[in-house]
Amino acid sequence: MRKFLLLYLLIFSSLAEAQQQAECQKETENISVMEQKGFQRRLEATGAHARTSASQNFDVIYYRCEWEVDPAVRYIKGNVTTHFVMTDAGNSITLDLANEHTISAVTRNNVPLSFTHSNGAVTISFASPIISGSKDSVSITYGGIPTTTFGPFATATHGPDMVPAMWTLSEPFGAKDWWPCKNGLDDKADSIDVYLKHPSIYKAASNGLLKSETPVSGSKMVTHWRHRYPIASYLVCFAVSNYNVLNNSVDIGGTAIPVQTYCYPENEATFAAGAQNAMNAMVQFSDLLGDYPFKKEKYGHVQFAFGGGMEHQTCSFMVNMGENLIAHELAHQWFGDKITCGNWEDIWLNEGFATHMANIYIENKFPANATVYRNAQINAITADPGGSVKVDDVSSPNRIFSQRLSYFKGSHLLFMLRWILSDAVFFAAVKNYLQDPALAYGFATTDNLKSHLEAVSGKDLTYFFDQWFTGQGYPSYQIQWFPDNNNVQIKISQMTSHPSVGFFQLPLPLLFQNTTTGQQKLVVLNNTTSGQTFFENLGFEPNMVTFDPEKWLVTKNNVITKSSDPLPVTFESAKIQCLGEQPQLVWITSQEVSADVFEIQKSSDAINWSAIGSVAAVGNSIDLKHYTYTDNISNVKGAYYRIAEKDLDGKVQYSRILRNTCATLQKSDLVVSPNPVHDVLHFETADKQQGVGKVAIFNADGHLIQTEQVSESSPNSINVAGLQRGTYILQLEDADQKLVKAVRFVKD
Structure with a gap:
């Protein structure tokens, strides 16, 4: 009976874990879908471009918010005092506030000020200009009914008794719908105080620490919350209902941090259990990222009836306590709250990181299913061939909160960085990013993160962000x-799904196994070109290969083929160097297992080829081999060359096509300036370009990089700002694409 019970428990535990894992995957999908739909509704109500009209001549220091609300009545009134410092001298400032609200007074030190209120903007005029650097404050007394039901200001009911509830949710542009503020991603208040007057039968939650709950006349209560960290306007919040309050604490770096949960009475059990998961995640995330960012105050959860969650600073609003949702919103306290994306193009700095940290939490708890979980997200990312992590349309809610791109692909961009750099380097760089005084508790862009990753790793990651952040699509491998x-x-070999990226440079993991002996070895190949070959000593003969077994990389449609014959030789490089006016072909090969001879071929049009010589292959060598061949017959018109490698079994493969410019470069009277050049290259010939129809630029290896037709508007210049640093060849061609002149230049 005990054995049967043990077996039953093991089966039940396995099934329960699989079910919980599936629920976590579903939660991840639901998070972005719900946030996307919520964003859509808020924009439909407020207008797709309703962001901020606030003036840029002041920085907010502090908000004192005094509001009176009743969750049974859809209405808000109050007084908001904004303390600020002038950054430019002026006699007015402008704040954001929706037109649905009526302003009864605007004052400065209790003295009325003149103002206008239209198109969602409140412009406040001063009797005399305020000089730059001066600190001042204004108070706005107002009231109104925010128009949207499930927008930035919401009311609903819950439970069998239909108890009223009220909450706010302002991301991304909705704060101005219910309070006067600076509504953009360019200014954080250093601190806030929130005073909520509400019926005393309810509890009120907000940012920071609870300072007091003070009864006042007429069965009312004033709840005071104080927050002393910089905060973006969209992260300011409150909620009022008949909450049960659950108090816990967790030790982070020797500090006991309060964890407060405000939940509806009917959901107390699930929220209490969820709070424990949140505390576990707080310890895990603090170990990886540095201490919880608001450890002098609290972290908490506030239940609301809106789908999903919202990472309000120090108190995430939660529809339920699903583990993935808990981890996602908690991670936002570092990514989104402590450091906020500086523009909506970089929303992945919020959502990609939050999704990634939730992945880390779930993988730690369910390690056996980590690859299944990653693979499901990779399948979602590669469901379409295009799409960049960088948001290319910030007016589209579907695009900003794209599950596939901002959440999943943003998260897997981080998986790939961890794979390339190592976890130690990656998390050291992320800690530096989070602790950077210029970014901490402020705003950041992707370039800021990139700089920290490069500083710690010592690697130039421009190629990576060009391919994976700005570029679209993914690679498919033929191995x-x-x-x-x-x-x-x-x-x-590699193919890409979108033309914006011609090649994805990645270190590729291949797991070689002998399923009979149980031997295995993971080989990591630094794939820098398509068609690249490698030779590895495994210590055993494999019979099976698995590509990317741990699912670090975003790829699709990979094909692995075992060859029955040795693979053909690889041309590691091939180029032409000049011996006076004579071209010398120089090439390097590897993997010459069955190579016989290299035949040198020449052409005047790169179509019709003839053999002009040959070089015997070393053969049966896995090392790099260097070869040269000099053409003693120079060709001033720029002949083409290629190298045909012939195997012992008759197979043939070719190098890339090379173009000769040696003789021309020696005799050229073409002059370019400046040289080195940064942006625009000017050129001039002795015959004033007679017969010139096109300008072409080749790199040092002979690859065509850029062409332009010679025009009357710019007959003597070509823009080379887009070229990378290096040596290039400028070539002038006539209308028949025949070489006229050529000269080298350097791009700085």
């Missing part, structure tokens, strides 16, 4: 492998 006793040859 050929050939076992040779304890060694293996590997050839990797």
